[in-house]
Structures are given as C-alpha cells and as structure tokens.
Amino acid sequence: MAVTEASATAAVEAVFRIESARIIAGVARIVRDVGIAEELAQDALVAALEQWPESGVPDRPGAWLTATAKHRAIDLVRRKETYARKLAEVGRTLEDVQPPGPDDIAGADDIDDDLLRLIFTACHPVLSTEARIALTLRLLGGLTTDEIARAFLVSEPTVAQRIVRAKRTLGRAGVPFEVPYGADRAARLGSVLEVIYLIFNEGYAATAGDDWLRPGLCEDALRLARVLAGLMGQEPEVHGLVALLELQASRTAARTTPDGEPVLLADQNRSRWDRLLIRRGYAALERANALGGAPGPYALQAAIAACHAHAVTYEETDWAVIATLYGLLVKAAPSPVVELNRAVAVSMAEGPEAGLALVDALAGDPALATYHLLPSVRGDLLARLGRADEARAEFARAAGLTRNARERALLLARAEKEGGAPR
Numbered sequence: 004m005a006v007t008e009a010s011a012t013a014a015v016e017a018v019f020r021i022e023s024a025r026i027i028a029g030v031a032r033i034v035r036d037v038g039i040a041e042e043l044a045q046d047a048l049v050a051a052l053e054q055w056p057e058s059g060v061p062d063r064p065g066a067w068l069t070a071t072a073k074h075r076a077i078d079l080v081r082r083k084e085t086y087a088r089k090l091a092e093v094g095r096t097l098e099d100v101q102p103p104g105p106d107d108i109a110g111a112d113d114i115d116d117d118l119l120r121l122i123f124t125a126c127h128p129v130l131s132t133e134a135r136i137a138l139t140l141r142l143l144g145g146l147t148t149d150e151i152a153r154a155f156l157v158s159e160p161t162v163a164q165r166i167v168r169a170k171r172t173l174g175r176a177g178v179p180f181e182v183p184y185g186a187d188r189a190a191r192l193g194s195v196l197e198v199i200y201l202i203f204n205e206g207y208a209a210t211a212g213d214d215w216l217r218p219g220l221c222e223d224a225l226r227l228a229r230v231l232a233g234l235m236g237q238e239p240e241v242h243g244l245v246a247l248l249e250l251q252a253s254r255t256a257a258r259t260t261p262d263g264e265p266v267l268l269a270d271q272n273r274s275r276w277d278r279l280l281i282r283r284g285y286a287a288l289e290r291a292n293a294l295g296g297a298p299g300p301y302a303l304q305a306a307i308a309a310c311h312a313h314a315v316t317y318e319e320t321d322w323a324v325i326a327t328l329y330g331l332l333v334k335a336a337p338s339p340v341v342e343l344n345r346a347v348a349v350s351m352a353e354g355p356e357a358g359l360a361l362v363d364a365l366a367g368d369p370a371l372a373t374y375h376l377l378p379s380v381r382g383d384l385l386a387r388l389g390r391a392d393e394a395r396a397e398f399a400r401a402a403g404l405t406r407n408a409r410e411r412a413l414l415l416a417r418a419e420k421e422g423g424a425p426r
Contacts, residue, residue: 028117038170243302249284
C-alpha cells in the first residue's frame with residue numbers, strides 16, 4: 004500500500020507517542036543520562052520522518068525507532084572527537100555495552116527493567132515536585148513541552164526550564180540509572196506514587212483555569228500507574244494506587260454537566276459511572292489486599308472509593324465504614340486535608356454537628372489557611388444546620404480562595420442559594 008508523506012508522518016508521531024518512554028529507557032541504559040537519551044530518541048524520530056515516507060512504515064515501527072536510537076547512542080560515545088568528553092559525561096566505560104545489531108531488539112524483561120529505571124530516575128526526590136511531574140510527563144507520558152505547559156497553566160518556557168534543570172540536577176547529583184532496593188526503594192517508590200497521583204489529581208480537579216477537569220492528565224496518570232503495576236506486581240501500594248485511580252476515574256463522565264459545570268458527588272447520575280473501570284478498581288484493590296500487610300494510604304483511599312462505588316445511590320452510602328477508613332488513613336498518612344475529609348465522613352455518619360466540631364478544630368491550622376475546601380466544607384455543614392448567614396459567608400470565602408473558575412462559580416451559586424449573593 005502506498006505511503007503518503009502525511010500518513011507516514013502521522014504513523015511516526017503515533018508510534019513515537021506510544022514508544023518514546025521505552026526508547027528513552029533503552030538508550031539511557033547505554034548512556035546513563037536521560038537528557039542525552041531523550042536527544043537520541045528525538046534523533047531517531049527525525050530519521051523516521053525522513054525515511055518512512057520513502058521506504059514505508061516498517062513492520063515493527065517501535066523496534067525500528069529503538070534500534071535506530073541505540074545505534075546513535077553507540078555512534079555518539081564512540082565518535083573519536085567526542086569520545087573522551089562523552090565518557091566523562093556518562094561517567095563510565097563502554098566496555099560492557101555491546102552495540103545492537105540490525106535486528107537487535109531487547110527482550111520484554113530488559114524493556115521492563117529499563118522502564119522501571121526511567122520511572123525511578125524521573126521521580127527522584129533530588130528534584131522538586133514540579134520538576135518530577137514535568138520530567139515524568141515528558142519522558143514517560145510522551146507529552147511535549149507545550150502540552151505540559153497547557154495542562155498545568157504555566158508558560159512553555161517555564162516548563163522547558165524545569166525539564167532542563169531537572170536533567171542537569173540529575174547529572175550533577177550523579178543519580179544512577181537504576182532501580183533502588185531495600186529501604187531506598189521503599190522511599191523512592193513513595194515519590195513515584197506521589198508524582199503519578201499528583202498528575203491524576205490535577206486532571207481530576209484542576210487547581211486553576213477555566214476547566215474543572217483535564218481528562219488527558221487523568222488518562223496519562225492511569226496509564227503510568229498500570230505500567231508500574233505491571234513492572235512491580237509484588238508491591239501492594241502500587242496496586243492500591245491503581246485501584247484508587249480506576250475507581251475515581253470511573254466517575255469522570257458524571258462529574259460535570261455538558262457545559263463543564265461541576266456536579267457534586269451527591270448529585271451525580273451514577274448510571275454514568277464507568278462500570279468497567281469500577282471492576283478494574285475492585286480487582287486492583289483485591290490484588291493489593293491479597294499481598295498482605297496493613298493497607299497503605301493508597302489502598303485505604305481506594306477502599307473508600309470502593310464504598311462509594313458499591314452504593315447504588317448517595318443515600319445508601321455506608322458513611323460509618325467510610326469514617327472508619329478515614330480514621331485508619333489519618334493514622335497511616337496524617338495530614339490536615341485527610342482530617343478534613345474525615346470530618347465530612349463523620350458528619351454524614353453522625354450528623355453535621357459532629358463534623359463541624361472536627362472542622363473547627365482545624366480552623367487554625369496554617370496548612371489550611373488558604374485551602375478553599377476548608378470554608379467550603381464548613382459552609383456545607385452550617386447549611387445543613389440551618390445557619391444560612393454563616394454558610395453563605397463561608398461559601399463566599401471559599402470562592403475567593405479557589406483559582407478555578409468553574410469551582411468559583413459553583414461556590415458563589417451555593418452562597419446565593421443560602422440567601423443571596425455575597426457582598
């Protein structure tokens with residue numbers, strides 16, 4: 004079948020989007036530098052754009068890109084003029100690295116190991132949270148700098164600088180391209196899970212901008228979590244995170260109106276919840292529990308999400324169980340935000356007065372001083388107690404704190420419902 008330049012270009016871009024993480028991971032194993040590996044992967048992309056319109060799309064396009072990038076890696080480090088400098092940059096000899104042959108494609112286990120190394124490198128705690136997120140989305144999500152900038156509502160130069168600095172930081176810190184073990188692995192795994200969860204949360208409830216949801220980020224995070232579960236099948240918290248994301252993602256279609264307005268959990272049409280994702284979430288949670296040990300923070304949050312998924316209606320939700328699970332979560336991962344969520348569950352199980360007492364105890368916590376959900380929750384509890392004036396003031400305060408336009412409109416509407424628009 005004839006291949007047009009447009010169809011070949013589309014094929015290159017599609018394959019690269021899917022395979023880029025594996026390509027970069029495989030090359031990074033040779034050069035031990037994710038920055039150089041990414042450049043070489045881009046070189047392979049350019050080669051494909053030049054050659055495929057003439058030669059046609061190869062039978063195994065991903066393997067073609069991987070082999071080309073690896074050849075370029077070997078050429079790079081062996082080039083006479085730059086050999087010594089590149090050796091210094093990668094900090095190792097190449098005596099143990101064999102150049103790939105024309106048909107040299109790494110086995111599945113090698114690819115899995117390389118991907119795992121890349122995930123742990125991109126999420127290394129030596130980087131700031133913002134840098135880890137940007138680098139992970141770039142290297143593992145295959146997103147362009149522009150796409151990351153638009154997703155997080157920052158400028159493209161800002162994202163570009165974060166990525167460049169992240170690569171330099173990894174190089175200066177001498178972060179090895181490896182999967183850590185023992186206590187170091189446990190500590191680093193926490194960072195990896197945190198980054199994936201932060202990416203998902205930004206898509207699930209955007210902190211700023213005109214859209215409340217950014218489904219693309221949720222999909223990227225869910226895909227990364229599934230990949231990680233495939234690579235680290237014996238880690239219960241990895242399955243716990245997958246379960247949490249599957250269950251939360253199942254509600255996506257019901258969380259907004261056709262116009263993009265937020266729909267609160269109590270008002271959601273549960274027939275629009277994705278049953279396939281719910282079943283996947285249940286299965287992942289079962290795997291996490293089957294691995295034994297006390298459930299971690301992600302498995303506990305997944306168990307809470309599973310309670311919501313089990314309830315046919317909002318009124319049938321087992322809030323007593325959810326309040327108990329939040330109590331366990333407070334002990335496993337204490338934070339004022341978790342305490343606030345527990346207060347909501349307690350209010351549903353025991354009444355708004357019980358919840359309000361817990362919320363008021365958090366009022367002086369500096370960590371929640373600008374957190375809009377504190378006055379939002381307090382406003383809801385006051386409304387349920389019939390204290391309309393106080394509720395209206397709290398909803399108005401919450402609206403002034405959020406940076407998301409959709410959420411601000413929702414909070415102002417709730418304030419108005421309590422007796423008029425705030426002044």
